[in-house]
Amino acid sequence: MKKPAKPGPPGKIKIMTAFSLLMETKDFQSITTAEIAGNAGVTEGLIYKYFTDKKDLLHQVLHQHFAAFQAGIETGIQEKQTCIGKLEAIILASLDSYARNRVLARILLLEVRNSLSYYESGAYAMVKTYARTILDIIREGMETGELRPDMDPFLLQKVILGAIEHTCLKQVIFDKKMDVAAAAGGIVDIIFNGVKHHGCH
Amino acid sequence: MKKPAKPGPPGKIKIMTAFSLLMETKDFQSITTAEIAGNAGVTEGLIYKYFTDKKDLLHQVLHQHFAAFQAGIETGIQEKQTCIGKLEAIILASLDSYARNRVLARILLLEVRNSLSYYESGAYAMVKTYARTILDIIREGMETGELRPDMDPFLLQKVILGAIEHTCLKQVIFDKKMDVAAAAGGIVDIIFNGVKHHGCH
DNA sequence: AACCAAAGGTGAGTAAAACTTACTTACAAA
DNA sequence: TTTGTAAGTAAGTTTTACTCACCTTTGGTT
Numbered sequence: 001m002k003k004p005a006k007p008g009p010p011g012k013i014k015i016m017t018a019f020s021l022l023m024e025t026k027d028f029q030s031i032t033t034a035e036i037a038g039n040a041g042v043t044e045g046l047i048y049k050y051f052t053d054k055k056d057l058l059h060q061v062l063h064q065h066f067a068a069f070q071a072g073i074e075t076g077i078q079e080k081q082t083c084i085g086k087l088e089a090i091i092l093a094s095l096d097s098y099a100r101n102r103v104l105a106r107i108l109l110l111e112v113r114n115s116l117s118y119y120e121s122g123a124y125a126m127v128k129t130y131a132r133t134i135l136d137i138i139r140e141g142m143e144t145g146e147l148r149p150d151m152d153p154f155l156l157q158k159v160i161l162g163a164i165e166h167t168c169l170k171q172v173i174f175d176k177k178m179d180v181a182a183a184a185g186g187i188v189d190i191i192f193n194g195v196k197h198h199g200c201h
Numbered sequence: 202m203k204k205p206a207k208p209g210p211p212g213k214i215k216i217m218t219a220f221s222l223l224m225e226t227k228d229f230q231s232i233t234t235a236e237i238a239g240n241a242g243v244t245e246g247l248i249y250k251y252f253t254d255k256k257d258l259l260h261q262v263l264h265q266h267f268a269a270f271q272a273g274i275e276t277g278i279q280e281k282q283t284c285i286g287k288l289e290a291i292i293l294a295s296l297d298s299y300a301r302n303r304v305l306a307r308i309l310l311l312e313v314r315n316s317l318s319y320y321e322s323g324a325y326a327m328v329k330t331y332a333r334t335i336l337d338i339i340r341e342g343m344e345t346g347e348l349r350p351d352m353d354p355f356l357l358q359k360v361i362l363g364a365i366e367h368t369c370l371k372q373v374i375f376d377k378k379m380d381v382a383a384a385a386g387g388i389v390d391i392i393f394n395g396v397k398h399h400g401c402h
Numbered sequence: 403a404a405c406c407a408a409a410g411g412t413g414a415g416t417a418a419a420a421c422t423t424a425c426t427t428a429c430a431a432a
Numbered sequence: 433t434t435t436g437t438a439a440g441t442a443a444g445t446t447t448t449a450c451t452c453a454c455c456t457t458t459g460g461t462t
Contacts, residue, residue: 009410027315033449043412048450084397114228114311119374148398155368155387156396162367163360173320186356194395195357196285197349210439234420244441249421 012050014040020061023103028058028111059121062112065104066126069097073130083141084192090134091164092184098168099180105172109165134160156191163187213251215241221262224304229259229312260322263313266305267327270298274331284342285393291335292365293385299369300381306373310366335361357392364388 018040022031033054037044051057076093077086098105108127112118135157141147147156167187171178219241223232234255238245252258277294278287299306309328313319336358342348348357368388372379 011410027317029316032447034447044449045413045451046411049410054449110315113370113374114315115230116228145398147396151391151396152383152387155384156391158367158370159360159364159388159391162363162365164363166359166363166366167356169359173314182353183356186353187360190352190357190360190395191391192395192397194391194393195348195352196393197346212439233418235418245420246422246442247440250439255420 008050011040011042011046014042015047015050015057016061016064019057020065020103023061023106027106053117055115055117056121058107058112059118059123062104062107063121063123063126065101065107066123066130069094069101069104070126070130072097073133077137083137083144083146086137087134087141087160088184088188090137091160091187092180094164095167095178095180095184098164098172099178102172102175105168109169109172131157131161159191163191209251212241212243212247215243216248216251216258217262217265220258221266221304224262224307228307254318256316256318257322259308259313260319260324263305263308264322264324264327266302266308267324267331270295270302270305271327271331273298274334278334278338284338284345284347287338288335288342288361289385289389291338292361292388293381295365296368296379296381296385299365299373300379303373303376306369310370310373332358332362360392364392 015036019031019036022035022039033044033047036057037047047054047057051060073090073093077089080086080089098109112121112123118124135153138147138153138156142149142151142153164187167183168178170176216237220232220237223236223240234245234248237258238248248255248258252261274291274294277290281287281290299310313322313324319325336354339348339354339357343350343352343354365388368384369379371377
């Protein structure tokens with residue numbers, strides 16, 4: 001588990017912002033350390049003063065972006081009273097964050113998951129906390145009777161996370177725009193009300 | 202768009218199987234061309250006779266695995282009459298395939314998505330067909346009245362795909378086992394019936 | 403003010419791995 | 433037999449992530 005990446009010395013900041021900028025147009029693999037250093041206005045060697053790895057740099061940049069992401073989520077659900085309201089808020093806020101911050105989305109959904117070291121990084125720890133928040137809300141909802149008590153909360157958590165991520169995927173990969181509000185509303189409707197058509201009302 | 206990878210000459214087959222075997226224990230990045238060639242019993246140069254890239258090799262191996270995957274799906278839904286039944290079958294078969302074939306799952310869910318070339322590969326074309334199958338079933342269900350007509354079929358498609366993928370993710374990454382039948386049943390229940398608790402029945 | 407340790411930063415160098423290229427061998431058709 | 437093509441080899445080359453020994457600046461202590 002790496003350290004949470006404090007703001008740090010100017011060189012480190014320059015490296016991280018340069019890398020983050022490059023990630024807007026290129027994928028991780030095709031960004032070279034020389035390119036990063038060049039754009040940051042530092043030498044290649046400095047990268048390895050602050051980051052153990054090229055991947056560590058990726059993880060720390062993700063950590064930074066995700067911190068803002070999670071802050072946005074938490075303020076979004078504070079005012080909501082019902083569990084369903086909270087989950088709606090999380091889904092909307094998540095989609096919105098991914099849509100607004102393509103770099104965050106690209107790193108998180110496409111770039112980090114393949115390497116084992118990510119799962120030992122501080123960034124992943126934050127993601128786990130985020131996922132845990134959703135799980136806790138679900139459990140609470142099942143206890144209060146807002147949500148059906150006869151289901152696996154883990155599974156609902158996965159369905160929600162999967163729905164959020166897969167909804168963004170195409171937009172992230174092909175750089176398209178998306179109607180965040182409509183998507184969020186649709187997902188909420190599908191998951192909460194179900195898609196089976198029946199006369200019951 | 203690369204060619205669909207015919208069986209091909211012995212050297213090509215040896216390379217693909219050696220690589221596929223290596224993918225069971227290591228991630229793409231840490232597998233070297235020397236290692237592949239060594240395990241295949243050929244020279245490194247031969248890889249580049251049949252594959253433009255190391256990534257092209259990855260894509261062609263994925264293509265091969267996915268062909269079997271899709272064949273399994275199609276036979277699984279043939280007998281089903283209702284759209285819901287078909288979707289259930291697809292969800293179950295998908296989870297089952299991923300659980301049975303870790304290499305397929307790892308490549309598809311973790312390794313290929315970061316590179317642009319994947320989206321021009323034959324493997325991705327197959328994935329699109331698979332996704333399209335789901336979409337078609339949804340549309341049919343909305344027309345026949347099995348599924349609610351007041352929703353975005355694309356969104357339901359994404360929710361289903363996301364649910365399937367995210368359910369497998371942890372198991373694939375950390376090599377855990379999962380109760381496929383239970384997971385499939387749970388997902389189906391959540392998506393079709395919804396998770397909101399209400400007295401209506 | 404003088405000092406010094408530590409942090410910030412440099413630049414040349416290394417090793418490894420992906421990819422190239424010029425070449426050889428098998429082999430079927432004309 | 434000749435010939436043309438596909439299969440395969442072996443020895444490079446280049447790129448790129450990473451290292452290491454060395455400067456430079458800074459700030460706290462005596």
